[in-house]
Amino acid sequence: xxxxxxxxxxxxxxxxxxxxxxxxxxxxxxxxxxxxxxxxxxxxxxxxxxxxxxxxxxxxxxxxxxxxxxxxxxxxxxxxxxxxxxxxxxxxxxxxxxxxxxxxxxxxxxxxxxxxxxxxxxxxxxxxxxxxxxxxxxxxxxxxxxxxxxxxxxxxxxxxxxxxxxxxxxxxxxxxxxxxxxxxxxxxxxxxxxxxxxxxxxxxxxxxxxxxxxxxxxxxxxxxxxxxxxxxxxxxxxxxxxxxxxxxxxxxxxxxxxxxxxxxxxxxxxxxxxxxxxxxxxxxxxxxxxxxxxxxxxxxxxxxxxxxxxxxxxxxxxxxxxxxxxxxxxxxxxxxxxxxxxxxxxxxxxxxxxxxxxxxxxxxxxxxxxxxxxxxxxxxxxxxxxxxxxxxxxxxxxxxxxxxxxxxxxxxxxxxxxxxxxxxxxxxxxxxxxxxxxxxxxxxxxxxxxxxxxxxxxxxxxxxxxxxxxxxxxxxxxxxxxxxxxxxxxxxxxxxxxxxxxxxxxxxxxxxxxxxxxxxxxxxxxxxxxxxxxxxxxxxxxxxxxxxxxxxxxxxxxxxxxxxxxxxxxxxxxxxxxxxxxxxxxxxxxxxxxxxxxxxxxxxxxxxxxxxxxxxxxxxxxxxxxxxxxxxxxxxxxxxxxxxxxxxxxxxxxxxxxxxxxxxxxxxxxxxxxxxxxxxxxxxxxxxxxxxxxxxxxxxxxxxxxxxxxxxxxxxxxxxxxxxxxxxxxxxxxxxxxxxxxxxxxxxxxxxxxxxxxxxxxxxxxxxxxxxxxxxxxxxxxxxxxxxxxxxxxxxxxxxxxxxxxxxxxxxxxxx
Amino acid sequence: xxxxxxxxxxxxxxxxxxxxxxxxxxxxxxxxxxxxxxxxxxxxxxxxxxxxxxxxxxxxxxxxxxxxxxxxxxxxxxxxxxxxxxxxxxxxxxxxxxxxxxxxxxxxxxxxxxxxxxxxxxxxxxxxxxxxxxxxxxxxxxxxxxxxxxxxxxxxxxxxxxxx
Numbered sequence: 001x002x003x004x005x006x007x008x009x010x011x012x013x014x015x016x017x018x019x020x021x022x023x024x025x026x027x028x029x030x031x032x033x034x035x036x037x038x039x040x041x042x043x044x045x046x047x048x049x050x051x052x053x054x055x056x057x058x059x060x061x062x063x064x065x066x067x068x069x070x071x072x073x074x075x076x077x078x079x080x081x082x083x084x085x086x087x088x089x090x091x092x093x094x095x096x097x098x099x100x101x102x103x104x105x106x107x108x109x110x111x112x113x114x115x116x117x118x119x120x121x122x123x124x125x126x127x128x129x130x131x132x133x134x135x136x137x138x139x140x141x142x143x144x145x146x147x148x149x150x151x152x153x154x155x156x157x158x159x160x161x162x163x164x165x166x167x168x169x170x171x172x173x174x175x176x177x178x179x180x181x182x183x184x185x186x187x188x189x190x191x192x193x194x195x196x197x198x199x200x201x202x203x204x205x206x207x208x209x210x211x212x213x214x215x216x217x218x219x220x221x222x223x224x225x226x227x228x229x230x231x232x233x234x235x236x237x238x239x240x241x242x243x244x245x246x247x248x249x250x251x252x253x254x255x256x257x258x259x260x261x262x263x264x265x266x267x268x269x270x271x272x273x274x275x276x277x278x279x280x281x282x283x284x285x286x287x288x289x290x291x292x293x294x295x296x297x298x299x300x301x302x303x304x305x306x307x308x309x310x311x312x313x314x315x316x317x318x319x320x321x322x323x324x325x326x327x328x329x330x331x332x333x334x335x336x337x338x339x340x341x342x343x344x345x346x347x348x349x350x351x352x353x354x355x356x357x358x359x360x361x362x363x364x365x366x367x368x369x370x371x372x373x374x375x376x377x378x379x380x381x382x383x384x385x386x387x388x389x390x391x392x393x394x395x396x397x398x399x400x401x402x403x404x405x406x407x408x409x410x411x412x413x414x415x416x417x418x419x420x421x422x423x424x425x426x427x428x429x430x431x432x433x434x435x436x437x438x439x440x441x442x443x444x445x446x447x448x449x450x451x452x453x454x455x456x457x458x459x460x461x462x463x464x465x466x467x468x469x470x471x472x473x474x475x476x477x478x479x480x481x482x483x484x485x486x487x488x489x490x491x492x493x494x495x496x497x498x499x500x501x502x503x504x505x506x507x508x509x510x511x512x513x514x515x516x517x518x519x520x521x522x523x524x525x526x527x528x529x530x531x532x533x534x535x536x537x538x539x540x541x542x543x544x545x546x547x548x549x550x551x552x553x554x555x556x557x558x559x560x561x562x563x564x565x566x567x568x569x570x571x572x573x574x575x576x577x578x579x580x581x582x583x584x585x586x587x588x589x590x591x592x593x594x595x596x597x598x599x600x601x602x603x604x605x606x607x608x609x610x611x612x613x614x615x616x617x618x619x620x621x622x623x624x625x626x627x628x629x630x631x632x633x634x635x636x637x638x639x640x641x642x643x644x645x646x647x648x649x650x651x652x653x654x655x656x657x658x659x660x661x662x663x664x665x666x667x668x669x670x671x672x673x674x675x676x677x678x679x680x681x682x683x684x685x686x687x688x689x690x691x692x693x694x695x696x697x698x699x700x701x702x703x704x705x706x707x708x709x710x711x712x713x714x715x716x717x718x719x720x721x722x723x724x725x726x727x728x729x730x731x732x733x734x735x736x737x738x739x740x741x742x743x744x745x746x747x748x749x750x751x752x753x754x755x756x757x758x759x760x761x762x763x764x765x766x767x768x769x770x771x772x773x774x775x776x777x778x779x780x781x782x783x784x785x786x787x788x789x790x791x792x793x794x795x796x797x798x799x800x801x802x803x804x805x806x807x808x809x810x811x812x813x814x815x816x
Numbered sequence: 817x818x819x820x821x822x823x824x825x826x827x828x829x830x831x832x833x834x835x836x837x838x839x840x841x842x843x844x845x846x847x848x849x850x851x852x853x854x855x856x857x858x859x860x861x862x863x864x865x866x867x868x869x870x871x872x873x874x875x876x877x878x879x880x881x882x883x884x885x886x887x888x889x890x891x892x893x894x895x896x897x898x899x900x901x902x903x904x905x906x907x908x909x910x911x912x913x914x915x916x917x918x919x920x921x922x923x924x925x926x927x928x929x930x931x932x933x934x935x936x937x938x939x940x941x942x943x944x945x946x947x948x949x950x951x952x953x954x955x956x957x958x959x960x961x962x963x964x965x966x967x968x969x970x971x972x973x974x975x976x977x978x979x980x
Contacts, residue, residue, distance in 0.1 A: 024911045031919030032907040034854015034894035038920060041853035131839070218954050220858040220866055221920045270856070270920025271954050302859040494917035494955055650914035650960075657957030658917070 017574075018505045022650045023512040025498040031268075039224035039240030039267040040299050047226065048077055050281075050288055050298035051133035053123040053140045054308060055115030058149035058374040059162065062115060065123055066141040073139060075132035078291035080284065081123040082112035086256040093253060095246055095277050096470055096530035097380040102253045104343035108377050109254060109283050115144070116164055116342030117374050119307025121280075126288040126296045149374035151674050153316045153337040156183040156373045164342065164372045185344030186370035188352050190425040198331025198363030202322025204403045206396050212388040213671030213743035214314040214339065217381045218662075221270020222305045225281035226297040229290035235262045237286065240269040242276040243530035244491060248522045250279045255286060265521040266491045273662070274380030275310030277530050311672065312381035313338040313346045317392040319355070327406040329415045331363040332356050332424075336389060338370060341377040346370045347385030350466070353425045355389035357464035358434055358616060359415045364424035375672075380532060382659060383465040387666065391744050394461035408460050409447070412438045412618065417464075430613055433642030437618040438462065440640035444620070447638075451622050456635065462618045468533030469610035472540035473526025476504060476515075476547040476603040480595035482588030484508065484551070486517040489528030490540040495651040496531065502647055503541040507548035509575020510587055526606055534615065537647055539607050546605025554601045558594050559585055617641040619660070632668050671743035823887045827852070828896025836883045843867045843878040846893060854894040854923050858952070865951030868924035869893045875931040877950075894923035897930065906930060906968040915964035917955035925951050929965045939969055 014020060030036040053065075067079045090103040106112070111120045123140050127133035150156040150164065163181045170178060172187035199205060225239040235257070241247040244266040252259045269276060281298045288296040300309070318335040334355045338346035352368040381387075401408040416434045423429070441447050441460065451458050477485045486504055490496055501515035528540065552572040559577040560567040570579040578584040585593070594601050622635040639656050646652040820835040827850065834849050843860070846852045846869070858866035860879045867878040870892035897904045906926055909915070916922045925948060932939055932947040939947070944965045945958075953961060 022914070025914070027919075028911040028916075029903065029907075031916055031922050032903065032910050032926060033898050034852075034923045036919060037853070038856065040857060041847075043851065043853075131837075219918070219920075220864055220952060220954055221856070221918070222858070268920075269918060270858075271918045273954070299857075302861065302863070495914070648914075651917070654914055654917050654956035654960060657959055658955045661957035662954070 016506055016645075017509070018502045018512050019645060019647050020649065021502075021512070022648060023498060023502065025495050025651075026501060026515075026517050027268075027492065027497055036268045038221055038270050039226075039238065040221070040297075042226050042238045042267060042297065044226065044228070044295040044297075047295045047297055048126040048128065048288070048292055049130040049133045050124055050126045050285055050296050051130065051137040052121045052284065052298065052300075052304070053125075053137045053142065054304070055111065055118060055120040055122055055142075055144075057115055057144055057146050058118045058151070059147040059164065060115045060144040061147060062111060062113060062122065063143040063145050064141075065143075067123065069141065070125055070136040070139040073127075073132065073136045075128040076125060076136045077128070077294060078126045078288045078296075079123060079136075079140070080110065080287045080291065082107070082110040084287050084291075085110050085112060085254065085283070088254060088256055093249065095250075096243065096468065096535075097274055097277050097532040098345060098347060098384060100250070100278060100345055101343070102250075104345070104377070105250060105278070106254045106283075108343055109280060116372075117308070117376050119304065119376065120342065121284070121308065124284045124288055124298070126292050126294070130299075150183060151373055151375065152314065153339055153369070153371040153373065156339075156371045157337065157369070164374060165344075168344070168372065183372045184369050185340060185372055186348065186368075188349060188366075188368040188370075190352055190366040191364070192361070192422065192424045193331075193363030195331050195333055195363045195365045199320075199322045199333075201324055201330040203325045204400060205320060205322040206399045206403065207318065207320035208392070208396050208399070208746055209316070209318045210388075210392045210395065211745045212315045212317070212391060213666075213745075214311045214375060214378075214674075215381070215666050215670045215672065215743060216306055216309075216311045217271070217273040217275035217379075218665075218670070219271025219273060219275060222300040222302060223276070223280055223309055224297070224299045225279075225285045226295060227282055227285035227289045228295040229286050231293075233261060235286050235289075237262060237264045237282045238267055239264065239279075239282055240267045240272075240276065240491075241279070242269065242272045242274070242491060242493060242532050243528075244522050245489060245527050246277065246530050247279050247282060251282045251286065254279075254283045263521055263523045266519055269491055269493050272493055272531070273382050274312075274384055274532055277532055278310075278377075278379055280309060306672075308376050310379045310381070311341070311376055312384065313340065313378040313388070314375075314672075315339065315351070315388040317355075317388060319392040319396045321393070321396050321400055323400050323404060323411075325404075327401075327404050327411050327414050329359055329361050332359075332361045332393075333364065334366045334389070334392070336366070336368045336392075338368070338385065338388065339373045339375060339378060340370050341373060341375045343377045344370055344372055346378050347380065349385070350383075351385030351389045353423065353466075354383070354386035354464050355393055356424055357386075357614070358390075358393075358412070358417055358462045360417050360421040361415075361424060366424055375674075382662060383463070386463065386465050387663070390461065390463040391667075394463075395746055398459070398461075409438055409442050409618075412460075412462055413442075417616075430611070432614055432616060434462065434464070434616040434618075437616050437640040437642055441618045441620050441638065444638050444640070446620055446622075446636055451635075453624070455627055456622060456624045458620065458622050460618065460620045462616065464617075465534065465615050467538060467613060467615055468529075468535040469539050469608065470529035470533065470535055471608045472528045472536070472543040472606065474500070474504075474540060474543040474547045474603075474605045475525065476544070476551060476605075478551060478555075478591050478594065478601040478603075480592050482510070482586075482591040483514045483516060484510065486515050486544065486547070487520050487525055488517060488540055488544070489520065489522070489525040490536045491531045492519055493531050494655065495648060496536045496540070499537045499647045499651065500540050500544045503537075504544040504548045507545050508551060508587060509573075526604075538644075539609065541647065542607040542609055543605040546607060547603035548605070550603035550605060551601060554603070555587075555590055555594065558598060558601070559590055562590075562593060562597060613644075615642050615644075634664060637664075667744045669743070821884050821887075823883055825886050825888065826890045828892055834883075838882065838884050840883050841879050842869070842871075842881040842883045842886055842891070845883040846878060846891075852893050852895050856920050856923055858920070858924075863952065864921070864924075865928060866921050866924040868927040868951065870927055870931060873931065873934070875928045875950075892927070892930075894927060897926060904930075905971050906933070906965070909964040909968035909971070910961070913960045913964040913967060915960040921951060921953050925953070925961055929961075929968070932965070933969055933972060937969060937972055939966075941966060944969075 125136040148162045170184045228236045244264040248264040285296045315338045320333045338348040340346035348368040348370045352366045401411045475487045497517040501517040502512045505512045556570045560570045575587045619639045621637045624633045824833045856866040858864035862877045862880045869878045
């Protein structure tokens with residue numbers, strides 16, 4: 001491995017030696033040689049392949065499932081349906097980045113009685129190979145009573161809407177809760193001050209209504225799980241997950257077993273972005289294994305992933321903000337309804353907490369609704385709930401600034417939340433960095449370079465996301481050669497092994513390369529919460545710091561023993577252990593002697609710190625819109641994020657760039673387009689789309705407010721909601737204005753009326769969505785089509801439509 | 817049911833012989849029959865490029881190639897990129913530039929980049945972007961991958977700075 005970068009070594013004033021450098025990641029060689037074992041790479045003796053039968057309807061009662069023909073097929077070993085799932089009680093389990101009702105989780109894994117969305121698993125087969133398993137799955141005969149689906153919050157909240165969960169009642173703090181069946185699972189309200197009074201003091205009030213689309217996390221690796229239910233009842237699960245302990249807990253809850261009966265071995269994970277916190281496959285694989293007596297592996301394919309996992313909620317949001325003549329916000333009000341998907345549990349609560357989190361607002365009211373619809377059960381996705389909310393707020397603020405004639409950054413600075421600000425939902429901020437991110441953009445070259453040319457505009461937006469703490473465990477063993485083996489339970493989704501190893505190395509005064517980090521299974525390390533909520537580098541890093549301190553203490557004692565002195569006389573400083581009379585051991589020298597002079601030196605550390613502080617960001621983007629096609633090209637993008645102290649700056653940059661790329665996708669061209677039967681398609685940004693991001697890290701300005709926080713501090717904060725909103729702002733001045741039917745859309749009546757032709761564009765409904773998805777999603781925004789034969793982009797011909805999918809779907813339908 | 821066929825191909829310089837059904841893709845054979853799991857399955861419809869391998873020197877999505885079609889062909893997979901002497905320059909450039917986060921797309925990107933540098937040892941940034949457009953990357957914004965490939969190209973082919 002190469003040593004720390006020269007830029008770091010050259011800086012004399014650095015408080016740290018290892019933190020802030022860019023060592024090669026410890027798992028790097030495995031990942032560039034194909035040797036790293038991801039979830040689907042497991043191979044076990046006697047392993048069977050599983051396939052899942054999924055609902056063809058978005059909403060249907062399951063009348064019967066006949067498995068007899070499938071069972072008779074040679075090569076089939078086991079079949080399970082919802083009736084094989086144990087009865088579990090209705091109770092809510094916290095997952096670290098969202099929560100889930102165990103009964104709903106069970107029904108989501110294998111439907112029991114009703115299918116709540118197209119793609120809902122109904123039965124599963126284990127067979128000698130995947131082809132036989134799929135053939136058998138096709139032989140399972142499911143009889144449905146098809147029910148009318150509900151595909152958006154507006155329809156689902158109507159009094160006469162078809163009811164998805166018969167026993168669902170609205171949870172709220174209302175004194176007289178209704179006993180009427182409903183699709184509204186929860187109503188939240190947060191209030192502060194006197195809202196009506198606040199609006200009466202406003203000189204300008206802007207109120208707008210927005211729609212945001214269902215989008216998928218879009219990780220490249222499909223979900224996968226392999227399970228072995230051993231003859232002694234012990235279950236081993238190999239899976240790629242964002243939390244091996246949470247996968248264990250959920251599997252145990254759903255199978256109604258004690259957690260210690262299950263061992264989850266986390267494989268390398270090919271992306272998750274929140275979508276691999278919940279489980280889908282482990283209990284099914286386990287039940288198939290129990291029935292067959294063999295290990296069973298189930299891989300989803302891409303269609304399964306889009307149809308039945310993870311999306312982030314589509315939403316309907318109204319935001320009203322008033323400001324006085326000085327540009328101070330006097331009152332704000334928000335109404336948010338988030339799609340939960342087939343079962344309750346949208347990120348409506350964080351949405352409500354984040355919607356005005358960037359600002360100091362004296363009077364506010366926030367109403368939030370968690371609404372069940374016939375789509376896959378939504379899950380966390382990069383700052384879950386916050387992105388939708390930030391889009392709405394930032395767009396309204398942009399318009400307020402325009403009406404007041406105030407610079408949008410000055411407005412944000414004037415109203416920025418700061419230490420002592422009380423959010424509408426209650427918490428009072430400690431030291432935060434909102435203002436600093438605005439100032440960083442004000443000082444940026446980007447902001448100070450005028451934007452010229454026709455059809456161009458500049459947008460800014462700010463955003464907020466919490467950082468979780470939660471629980472983590474680390475153990476570390478000192479080897480005789482002075483290197484330290486670090487064992488942790490945080491599954492590594494993007495370089496966290498190295499970020500955590502660097503914090504241990506910093507504390508011990510050794511090189512990052514002298515730490516050997518390993519992510520282990522749930523039997524081999526203490527409980528560790530999810531890899532999510534922007535917590536791992538902070539919380540598991542803290543556990544590593546504690547483990548290093550434990551090692552320090554033991555090495556001091558060992559040195560004292562060797563020198564025949566008291567431990568009080570010995571101190572650990574910068575990788576050396578020094579005692580009286582200028583006696584010193586280097587870490588390596590004492591490691592060698594320790595191996596021969598007593599018990600092995602093993603450090604242990606755990607953490608449960610929950611005051612990491614919030615993360616703020618302000619982004620600026622320049623866009624150009626083609627007046628003919630509506631195509632948006634991003635010319636330049638600059639992000640300023642409060643990341644705290646960047647442990648490994650290269651991976652912080654990667655996180656910010658990734659957040660920006662996904663935000664642009666969400667804002668401009670990713671969405672599920674549903675027809676009346678809940679068929680869907682989606683599109684992820686390709687490389688030419690992300691052209692503009694080449695400059696993102698050059699100009700990003702991660703600046704921290706870190707001094708008040710932990711000794712070895714957090715980094716790699718996740719991006720957050722800000723990333724998407726900036727791209728949409730300032731579009732009103734451009735041809736077509738803010739597009740009302742992009743995945744993020746201002747659907748206020750005035751905007752709709754201005755763009756009747758754009759309203760029209762949203763109408764196409766695909767009848768055969770899967771072929772459509774596989775064919776059309778390869779047409780990029782520049783009009784090039786991906787050619788399977790020559791493995792290249794080719795010019796696709798003139799485009800008359802700004803959205804690839806709609807244009808092509810039309811031509812294909814007319815052609816076919 | 818169609819019978820299995822015998823297929824002989826050269827993989828990473830070694831001759832391999834296997835039985836396969838006509839419906840099995842090259843990706844399935846690589847991963848499940850030959851245990852070369854470095855080639856990843858993302859979408860199985862040619863969309864994501866995670867399964868990119870070199871077929872007679874050309875980058876292809878192995879999920880779109882039937883294994884029976886490859887009889888007599890030369891295949892190169894990610895497992896064949898590093899040598900006994902260590903990593904290929906492209907691989908080390910990916911590590912130095914932090915051009916991977918979760919790493920699932922990395923084998924596909926490296927294989928696609930390899931064909932680019934073999935065809936065009938000194939590509940422009942635009943050419944790199946164009947050539948790698950068949951590979952999806954979700955964790956970061958592609959920038960670091962572009963830099964990695966350009967770095968690898970610069971080291972393989974020292975630029976002619978004396979021409980001026």
